[in-house]
Amino acid sequence: MLSEKSTATVRATLPAVGAALGDITDLFYRKLFAAHPELLRDLFNRGNQAAGLQKQALAGSVAAFATYLVEHPGTRPDVMLERIAHKHASLGVTRAQYPIVHRHLFAAVAEVLGDAVTPEVAEAWDEVYWLMANALITIEERLYAAQQVAAGDVWRTWQVLDRTEETADCATFRLVPADGAPAPAFRPGQYVSVQVELADGARQIRQYSLSCAPGSPVRTITVKRVDGTAGGGPDGEVSHHLHERVRPGDTLRVSAPYGDLVLADTSAPLLLASAGIGCTPMLSMLDHLAGTGHRAPVTVIHGDRSPADHALRGEHRALTRKLADAEALFWYEEGASEEDRTGLVDLTAVPLAPGTRAYLCGPLPFMRAVREQLLARGVPAAHIHYEVFGPDLWLAGTS
CATH class of the missing domain: 1.10.490.10 (Globins)
Structure with a gap:
């Protein structure tokens, strides 16, 4: 030291x-x-x-x-x-x-x-x-x-099996290794990098969470199209490329899976809280929990602009229903149905079992707000885990 x-x-x-x-x-x-x-x-x-x-x-x-x-x-x-x-x-x-x-x-x-x-x-x-x-x-x-790769040599060619338009700005890509070899193992909650060659010759890289269960032979990523014009820069150039140019049969360079927001092998009660496209690692966790017969309580929380903006909404709820003791609570700023809640995520009246482990993914303001609510409810800081898409600005004190 x-x-x-x-x-x-x-x-x-x-x-x-x-x-x-x-x-x-x-x-x-x-x-x-x-x-x-x-x-x-x-x-x-x-x-x-x-x-x-x-x-x-x-x-x-x-x-x-x-x-x-x-x-x-x-x-x-x-x-x-x-x-x-x-x-x-x-x-x-x-x-x-x-x-x-x-x-x-x-x-x-x-x-x-x-x-x-x-x-x-x-x-x-x-x-x-x-x-x-x-x-x-x-x-x-x-x-x-x-991962049994040489230092820095993480890339492999994958083929796009198919794609699904989830919302107006989100598309799911299902991928298989182009060489037919087995896909590398990963843990629920991890992500891969996708590298694409853009029109100017740049090979830009972005990370996308895997939303499938670890045992699946097909890997799925859901990509949200990011509007870069609002910030005056090239934000979203990879997501635009994937949305506009990548179709079934095309190939992508994809990294080995990484990421430290992983669902630990535990029998503890869980809270899986997400907002926006942050639902993707939670779907992998839910798929894994359903496949392994998790019996402890699971509380699924999600916040979004509207049901129409909630990518993989049906799968989010269906996977929750596969669990023995689970509840899905969705908050929408507008357009909420009778089974949903209106406004921002509020955990005040949400039951939390003793010993709950929480996993958070979404915009920083959302995660900070949820973390504060969990701390106020007595959940220890060590039991609250988070994933940031993009640079981790939590330490920089930026929202």
Whole structure:
């Protein structure tokens, strides 16, 4: 862990570094992409870069990691590191890329902070970086080994078996390995990366949750078309490509499955809460629970704009009904039927069995609101797990 000398230096400089992290990460990405344009073209999400989301996530993770090291000597934030490592593994990040990041990140630190970066300060923050980087490298290489792939070589060609239009802006793609070999195993709640070649030659990558049970020979993903014009950037360019160009018989490059929001083998009561397209990992969990004969209570929560916007609504309810002791509660801002509820998700009157484990997926404001309600109801923080689609801005304090 962080040395005693560096701990004192990081503690003293954390306020100044933290305050400048926004400028540092902005300059870092500009330097990185100027030197390595292929990383923006073929690895980083151009939409998130244009919207500034990735730099917020990076700043938040660095600040959180450094803060944890000085406040909890001798330990490290493994939950945060696991989440980042799973995302990196799904992108094919390798050990060799960390020195490149280090070079441009510390050049940005020196340029933004100037004379404040004394040799002692540089040495302390260098130690922070490599503690984080080496921990991620170790986890990522373990993840690659578990999937029996070479480090960074996570891609395989899959064929689109068929597609279903779920809503006006959501389509489900059913995929099988193009080579006819068995599909890799995955755990309920995990995702895959999908890489597509766009009109300008860029190979952009996005993550999509698997919504089927782990034992299924066919893999399903449901893709929501994201309107990028609202943010003035290329957000949604992969989802638009999939909606407009990909048809049955086409092939896609798909990664091995990763993700740390996984349904643990447990007999505990469960709460599966989602909003919008965040229902997809919950469907995989429900399918698995139904197939394995889960007997403990399961409460299924979902919030959406309307029933027509709720992708896989029928399957969401049908899978819940397959369980021995389960209830589905859906909230809609408009168009709710008699069996549904109107407005935002409100857990005030929802029964929660003692020992409930909660899994959340959806927009950050939704997950924060549900988490606060669960904490107020006495559910321990350690029993509340979440998945963020895109950069994890929870640590950055962004909604």
